[in-house]
Amino acid sequence: MKSRRIYLQWAVYFGAALVCQLLFHDFPRDFFAFPVNAACVLLCCVVLWIVCREKPQSWFSELLSAPQSTCLVVFAFFLSCLALGLGFGPQADSWWFVMVLAALLAVLLYTVFRGVSRRRVRIRFLLIHVGLFVALLGGFAGSADTQQWRVMVPRDVSVNEAFDAEGGKKTLSWSFLLESFMIEYHEDGVPRDFEAVLDMDGKQVRVKVNHPYRLSAADELYLVDYEHVTAGEQAGYCILEIVHQPWKYLQWAGIWMLVAGSVLLFIQGIPLAAKDRKEPEK
Amino acid sequence: MMWDYFTGFAAVAALCWAAGAFMAMREKRSDFSRAAIVLTSAGMVVFSAFIAGLWISLGRPPLRTMGETRLWYSFFMMISGLLTYRWWHYRWVLLVSVVMTMVFVVINILKPEIHDQTLMPALQSFWFVPHVTVYMFSYAVLGCAFLLGIAGWIQHTDRYSVTTDRLVCIGLAFLTLGMLSGALWAKQAWGNFWTWDPKEVWAAVTWSVYVLYIHMRLCSGRSTTLTQALLVLGFVCMQMCWYGVNYLPWAGESMHLYS
Incomplete structure (x- = not known):
């Protein structure tokens, strides 16, 4: 039942992305130049942090923290890139692509917030997820200022x-x-x-x-x-x-965090099979 | 020219690898056959001697043309096959690795492509060698994961899943390092970390398939037909990223055309 609700909520979100794409085509990138992009990023971070700390039982929290959401958003990203790679998909500055990336960033940030709220924080987990978030954010929010x-x-x-x-x-x-x-x-x-x-x-x-x-x-x-x-x-x-490119330092920091996380992923691996895992990583 | 000796070196290496695979298949008593490891390693020494000789004769890293990257893929494929055999003791994995390696060796004999000394200024960077070799190593490791995925699919079993997971983690770590070194190089050479160039788009497609695999395995905790299918899909996307993208109608727009 919960899974069905989560899929329905994402269907509504991606449906809205599709409608925006059909109606408006390209995303108004210039509107999000500094300081609008910085304000939006700050607002999203604060809202997600409050939801994570104060409303962990809310539908929004459940939506962003559900493992199905991670898989669904990564799958949407895969499909968008695949369509772009085959030449018939919306471009990287289209409404569809921007909304897929926004969903990916939201799920990633919420995962980080949940990760740091745990008693035992894994360094590999943090480096990979924070690094990916920071690198993507630098490119995503910083594109309007490039x-x-x-x-x-x-x-x-x-x-x-x-x-x-x-x-x-x-x-x-x-x-x-x-x-x-x-x-x-x-x-x-x-x-x-x-x-x-x-x-x-x-x-x-x-x-x-x-x-x-x-x-x-x-x-x-x-x-x-x-x-x-x-x-x-x-x-x-x-x-x-x-x-x-004023946001390049953010991308640079994210990339090096991700480099360190990837090295740890190589050294440590992740126990993916249920019997080898004490608690789910995400 | 060093390339003229490739068939000879490849034939000796292939004989060693085939003998190693035969010894591995024959071994029934112990976990692994020492003779198989010695023979396969001997083949790799021969093959790496050719790569070193080509490097010296060209006066530049042999990583520029598609044929040169196939050379590295063959080399790394045997390394990943050997390590998978040594750690997880699948008797058949050496044989399958040899067959897969030989496909690329034979392509290189039939279609050697250009192997001249020119190295354009854009490729004269600190990032050139790590970027390409790290990618080739990840392709080889993920190639091994693909073989195990196929084996699990055919046999309707998840007995290979722990090995496959480990290989995907290693392969994804190196794939990510390849993408990141590429991003840092792109910033230095072209001014942007990421430009959605056709090659970069297919790298993102491949990367997202393996990220999806890891998260699906984390969600379900067991290997399913879907996760095994993702290994096949990931391998197909990887081939597109490596050389398939060159055959797309808009390949000419790519900034990754050097051969």
């Missing part, structure tokens, strides 16, 4: 205007001039390595693939392309990308 601009930097004139993917123009806080561009080739003519030496507001800066330059706490500079010339010639320009 911005990317490209700038074409020539040799003869200093530039400070960049463009986003939609063609929107932005005046940057920095100006760039290409001082030199070095390319090394393999014997068959394929580039082995390339590096741009830039003049950034009078300061010499070097950028190459896999070696971005840190402009500020939230901004990094990447070398994405250059004028393709034959061996011996000098490239006349290079294309840089500025990535503004």
